[in-house]
Amino acid sequence: MTPRDGQGPRRAKRTKVSTVSETTHDGAVAVGPVPPAGGGLTPSQLAAKYGLSVSGARPGLAEYVRQLWSRRHFISAFARARVSAQYTQARLGQLWQVLTPLLNAAVYYFIFGLLLGTDRGVDNFIAFLVTGVFIFTFTQSSVLAGVRAVSGNLGLIRALHFPRASLPIAFTLVQLQQLLMSMFVLLAIVLMTGEVPGPSWLLVAPALVLQCVFNAGLALVMARLGSKMTDLAQLMPFILRTWMYASGVMYSISHFAAHAPAVVKIALDVNPAAVYIDLMRFALIESFTSEQLPPHVWALALGWAVVMGVGGFVYFWKAEERYGRG
Amino acid sequence: MAEHNDTAPGGERVPTVIVDDLHIVYRVHGAGSGKGSAVGALSRLVTRKGGNPNVRKVHAVRGVSFTAYRGEAIGLIGSNGSGKSTMLRAIAGLLPAESGRVFTEGQPSLLGVNAALMNDLTGERNVILGGLAMGMSQDEVRERYEQIVEFSGINEKGDFISLPMRTYSSGMAARLRFSIAAAKSHDVLMIDEALATGDRSFQKRSEARIRELRKEAGTVFLVSHNNKSIRDTCDRVLWLEKGELRMDGPTAVVLKAYEEFTAK
Numbered sequence: 001m002t003p004r005d006g007q008g009p010r011r012a013k014r015t016k017v018s019t020v021s022e023t024t025h026d027g028a029v030a031v032g033p034v035p036p037a038g039g040g041l042t043p044s045q046l047a048a049k050y051g052l053s054v055s056g057a058r059p060g061l062a063e064y065v066r067q068l069w070s071r072r073h074f075i076s077a078f079a080r081a082r083v084s085a086q087y088t089q090a091r092l093g094q095l096w097q098v099l100t101p102l103l104n105a106a107v108y109y110f111i112f113g114l115l116l117g118t119d120r121g122v123d124n125f126i127a128f129l130v131t132g133v134f135i136f137t138f139t140q141s142s143v144l145a146g147v148r149a150v151s152g153n154l155g156l157i158r159a160l161h162f163p164r165a166s167l168p169i170a171f172t173l174v175q176l177q178q179l180l181m182s183m184f185v186l187l188a189i190v191l192m193t194g195e196v197p198g199p200s201w202l203l204v205a206p207a208l209v210l211q212c213v214f215n216a217g218l219a220l221v222m223a224r225l226g227s228k229m230t231d232l233a234q235l236m237p238f239i240l241r242t243w244m245y246a247s248g249v250m251y252s253i254s255h256f257a258a259h260a261p262a263v264v265k266i267a268l269d270v271n272p273a274a275v276y277i278d279l280m281r282f283a284l285i286e287s288f289t290s291e292q293l294p295p296h297v298w299a300l301a302l303g304w305a306v307v308m309g310v311g312g313f314v315y316f317w318k319a320e321e322r323y324g325r326g
Numbered sequence: 327m328a329e330h331n332d333t334a335p336g337g338e339r340v341p342t343v344i345v346d347d348l349h350i351v352y353r354v355h356g357a358g359s360g361k362g363s364a365v366g367a368l369s370r371l372v373t374r375k376g377g378n379p380n381v382r383k384v385h386a387v388r389g390v391s392f393t394a395y396r397g398e399a400i401g402l403i404g405s406n407g408s409g410k411s412t413m414l415r416a417i418a419g420l421l422p423a424e425s426g427r428v429f430t431e432g433q434p435s436l437l438g439v440n441a442a443l444m445n446d447l448t449g450e451r452n453v454i455l456g457g458l459a460m461g462m463s464q465d466e467v468r469e470r471y472e473q474i475v476e477f478s479g480i481n482e483k484g485d486f487i488s489l490p491m492r493t494y495s496s497g498m499a500a501r502l503r504f505s506i507a508a509a510k511s512h513d514v515l516m517i518d519e520a521l522a523t524g525d526r527s528f529q530k531r532s533e534a535r536i537r538e539l540r541k542e543a544g545t546v547f548l549v550s551h552n553n554k555s556i557r558d559t560c561d562r563v564l565w566l567e568k569g570e571l572r573m574d575g576p577t578a579v580v581l582k583a584y585e586e587f588t589a590k
Binding site: 043044046047050051052053054055056057070071072074077078081084085088156157158159160163166214230309321322324 | 340341342343344347352353355391393403414415417418419420421422427430431433434435436444446447451454455456458459460461463465484490494
C-alpha cells in the first residue's frame with residue numbers, strides 16, 4: 001500500500017480505463033473457473049438479471065425505521081451497558097451518577113448565587129438554579145455524546161451491520177438515564193427548599209419526553225456533523241457554554257430581558273433550551289408562575305421536539321452508507 | 327457442494343457477488359509530518375489552498391473487478407497491506423467505495439478478528455450486544471449465549487467472561503469475537519484470517535465451524551497467509567497486490583505464481 005498524498009485517487013480516476021483493462025485482461029489469468037462475464041452483459045446488467053443489490057446501499061426511510069425498530073433491544077442493551085461501564089474506573093463507582101449533578105449545582109450556587117448575586121427577581125433561587133443546571137446539562141451532554149457517537153465507534157461500525165442511528169439514540173438514552181438520577185437529587189433539593197408537591201408536578205413527564213425527543217434529534221445531527229468535521233469535538237464546549245449563558249440557567253430571562261429590544265426578547269424566548277428549562281421550573285416551583293413563561297410555550301416545546309426529532313433523523317439517514325469511511 | 331443449487335435452470339452459473347471497478351480510499355487524520363503546526367493550520371484556513379496535509383489519503387483498493395458464483399470458495403492472498411481486508415469490508419457494505427460498485431446477493435457477513443468490540447465492557451455484555459447488533463432477537467441471543475461462551479473457551483481458565491474485554495489477552499479477545507460472529511449462519515460469508523488466531527485446539531474447532539458455515543453459505547471468501555489452508559478449502563484464488571488484482575484463477579495456478587513471487 002503506497003501511501004500517496006492528495007492526488008492519488010484523482011490520478012487513478014483519470015487512468016481508470018486503462019488500469020482496469022490491464023488488471024482484467026493482462027494481469028489476471030483468465031483461465032479456469034472464470035467464465036466470460038454472463039454472455040457480454042455489463043456488471044450492473046448481470047446484477048440486475050440475478051437480482052443482486054448494491055452492497056451497503058442506504059435503505060429507504062420507511063425500511064430504515066423498520067430496521068431501527070427491529071434493533072430496539074440492541075439500542076437499549078447498548079445504553080444500559082454504557083451506563084454501567086461509565087464509572088467502572090472510579091472507586092466510588094455509580095455514586096458519581098448522583099455526585100456529579102450535586103457538585104455541579106454546588107459550584108453554580110457558589111458562583112452565581114453567593115458571589116455574583118444573579119438571584120434578583122427569583123424567589124426560590126436554589127431550586128430555580130438547580131433545575132436550570134440539570135435540564136441544560138441533559139441537552140449539553142446529549143450534544144457532546146452525539147458528536148462522538150459515530151467518530152468514536154468506528155470499530156463497531158466497520159465490523160457489524162446495524163442502522164447507525166442506533167448509536168446516537170443509545171447515547172441519548174444514556175444521558176436520559178443520567179438525568180433521571182439527577183431528577184431524584186433535584187426533587188430532594190426542591191422539597192428541601194420548601195416546595196410542596198402539587199398536581200403541576202405531573203407536567204414533568206411531558207416536558208421530559210419532549211426534551212428527550214429534541215435531544216435525540218440534536219444528537220443525530222451532531223453525530224453526522226462530527227463524523228465528518230473532526231474539529232467539532234474541540235469547538236462544541238465553547239458553543240455549548242455560550243448557549244448555556246443565553247438560556248437563563250442562572251438568571252431569570254423575563255427579569256433581565258424586561259427592557260431588552262423585542263427581537264432579543266423573542267430570540268431568548270424561542271431558544272429551545274430555555275423553553276424546556278422554563279417548563280420544568282413551572283412544573284416544580286410554586287413561585288414560578290405562568291406569567292414568567294414565554295407565550296405559547298407548550299407549542300414551542302412540541303414544535304422544537306418534532307422539528308429536531310424528525311429533521312435530525314432524516315438528516316442522519318441521508319448519509320447512512322458513508323459512516324464507515326471515517 | 328454438489329448438492330447445492332449452483333446453477334440456474336438454464337445451466338448458467340448464478341453470480342452472488344459482483345465487484346465492478348472498485349476503488350477505496352482511506353482518509354487518515356493526524357498523519358501530518360510537522361506541517362500540522364498551529365501557524366500552518368491557520369494559514370491554510372486563510373488561504374484555503376490545497377488539502378489539509380494532516381489528512382492523508384491512502385488508496386487501498388485500485389480498480390478491482392471480479393464476479394463470484396454460488397458454490398464457490400474463493401481464497402484471497404497477497405502480502406500484508408495489499409487491501410484484502412479492506413476489499414472484504416467493502417463487499418460487506420461496511421466501508422463505502424470511492425468509486426465503482428459492489429453487487430451482492432442478500433447481506434454478506436464479514437467474520438473477522440478485527441471486529442472491534444467494546445473494550446470497557448465485560449465479555450458477557452459483548453456477547454449479548456454483538457448478537458443483538460447482528461440482528462438476533464433477545465431470545466436467540468439468550469439461547470446461544472452458553473454455546474458462544476463455550477465455543478470461545480474463554481472460561482476454560484476461570485471466570486473471565488465477567489471481566490472487561492480490556493483485561494483479555496489479544497488471543498482471548500480474538501477468540502471471543504470470532505465466536506460471536508460465527509454464531510449466525512450467512513448467505514455470503516467472508517472469513518478474514520480467523521484461522522490464524524488462537525491456540526491449536528481453538529484453530530481446530532474454528533476450522534470445523536467454518537466448514538459447517540460453508541455448507542450453509544452460498545459463497546465463501548477466505549483471507550489467509552497460510553497457503554495450506556487456502557489449498558485445502560478453496561477452488562479459486564484472487565491475488566491482490568498493492569490494491570490491484572494481480573491474478574484470478576484456479577488455486578493451483580495462482581498459488582504457484584504467488585509462491586514464486588514471495589520467494590524472491
